[in-house]
Amino acid sequence: MTVLEIRNLTKRFGGIVACSDLSFQVVQGEIMGVIGPNGAGKTTVFNLITGVYGPTSGQIIFRGQEIGGKRPDTIVETGIARTFQNIRLFKNLSVLENVIIALDQKHVEYSLPRALLRTPAVSRSEEKLRKLALDYLGIVGLEDKAYQRADSLPYGLQRKLEISRALALEPTLLLLDEPAAGMNPEESLELAGLIREIKNRFSLTILLIEHHMDVVMELCNRIVVMNFGEKLAEGTPEEIQENPLVLKAYLGEGYKRA
Numbered sequence: 568m569t570v571l572e573i574r575n576l577t578k579r580f581g582g583i584v585a586c587s588d589l590s591f592q593v594v595q596g597e598i599m600g601v602i603g604p605n606g607a608g609k610t611t612v613f614n615l616i617t618g619v620y621g622p623t624s625g626q627i628i629f630r631g632q633e634i635g636g637k638r639p640d641t642i643v644e645t646g647i648a649r650t651f652q653n654i655r656l657f658k659n660l661s662v663l664e665n666v667i668i669a670l671d672q673k674h675v676e677y678s679l680p681r682a683l684l685r686t687p688a689v690s691r692s693e694e695k696l697r698k699l700a701l702d703y704l705g706i707v708g709l710e711d712k713a714y715q716r717a718d719s720l721p722y723g724l725q726r727k728l729e730i731s732r733a734l735a736l737e738p739t740l741l742l743l744d745e746p747a748a749g750m751n752p753e754e755s756l757e758l759a760g761l762i763r764e765i766k767n768r769f770s771l772t773i774l775l776i777e778h779h780m781d782v783v784m785e786l787c788n789r790i791v792v793m794n795f796g797e798k799l800a801e802g803t804p805e806e807i808q809e810n811p812l813v814l815k816a817y818l819g820e821g822y823k824r825a
């Protein structure tokens with residue numbers, strides 16, 4: 568079943584066409600890679616899907632509903648969450664608080680007057696959120712870092728914290744923007760294992776932007792290749808690795824199949 572359909576999507580920034588007449592479909596339960604050279608338009612596609620920008624033209628259909636141009640919080644409500652290429656955490660808050668803030672968006676069970684009076688119901692609710700946040704941290708292996716400041720974590724762990732925050736929004740479609748950036752090959756393969764695990768555990772569909780080809784080829788069922796805002800190719804990892812256009816524009820003629 569198709570969960571996401573990108574239909575003739577175009578986004579212009581002044582004279583720049585960051586995304587040009589792009590079409591592809593994402594099937595439930597798959598991990599679809601979005602790859603291509605720097606500036607190809609990959610993050611723009613994520614920004615369009617998550618409502619950061621409205622499309623210049625074209626449609627974004629999620630579970631049969633047009634979401635193009637809707638507000639980011641409305642899109643989260645429909646079941647889409649993301650991580651960012653440039654990590655966006657509340658750096659001076661604790662690791663735990665970062666997840667609680669995400670959970671708050673989903674689980675607020677008390678009114679503002681009750682919250683201000685700090686009734687027992689509010690305290691119970693806070694305790695519930697704290698436990699739930701610890702569970703989400705456990706999934707990415709960060710429960711023992713819960714009380715550290717978010718910015719005290721090494722880069723790779725901050726990326727995992729972003730994933731746990733995104734999971735706390737209970738998405739059915741998860742967009743990961745370069746989750747392995749800055750990781751060495753060993754760390755990035757471990758991350759690939761984690762991504763597969765959370766996909767299975769939460770029955771997710773995943774769209775993945777990544778420059779680490781070992782991660783992409785290991786994880787993805789299918790791949791869309793972008794170049795200058797357009798779709799250059801689409802196919803399985805095997806097909807993409809043998810596509811002469813992709814080898815020329817992105818992977819390099821000397822690319823060795825994983």
Ligand SMILES: Nc1ncnc2c1ncn2[C@@H]1O[C@H](COP(=O)(O)OP(=O)(O)OP(=O)(O)O)[C@@H](O)[C@H]1O
Binds near residue numbers: 652
């Ligand atoms: N808000 C914006 N205003 C103007 N131009 C933008 C904006 N966002 C993106 N662009 C331009 O759109 C093009 C595509 O950028 P985008 O960030 O989507 O590429 P990318 O494939 O994600 O690149 P990278 O792999 O380097 O992250 C680039 O030329 C970029 O400069």
